[in-house]
Amino acid sequence: MKKLMLIGKVACGKTTLCQYLTNQSIKYKKTQALEVTGNIIDTPGEYVERRQFYQALAVTSMEADIVLLLHDPTDMTFTLPPGLQAMFQRPMVGVITKSDLIKDESQLVRAEKNLALAGANPIFKICSMNGEGIEELIDYLTKDTE
Secondary structure (H helix, E strand, C coil), rough: CCEEECCCCCCCCHHHHHHHCCCCCCCCCCCCCEECCCEECCCCCCCCCCHHHHHHHHHHCCHHHHHEECCCCCCCCCCCCHHHHCCCCCCCEEEEHHHHCCHHHHHHHHHHHHHHCCCCCCCCECCCCCCCCHHHHHHHCCCCCC
């Protein structure tokens, strides 16, 4: 699998996805600083929530092949900055997390729109708790695009 950098708001599912992809037990853990597990860079949610940390994200992304922008569709308080992808020299893939908690289609539509406006393409819908959609994400991340 390619080297990944996971970004997104606090509690959107970055660490849980990292745990799933690295076959660790799934348990809540607040990421306080950049953490590297295998080929995954897990970033604190504050890095995407506060513009003063954008430079740290841009610099760190140079160590990754792909930036994964994660978004919790049940969180109605956060909108990703349009054009966020422009600060990275890497492709940005959107990941809608917590698909098992989606209560109506409007949550999914809003999440897809926010990720697309941020510049993420393609966009995957997953659940790290039950594995839904993760196989498709892994297939994309492991395919040879060269």
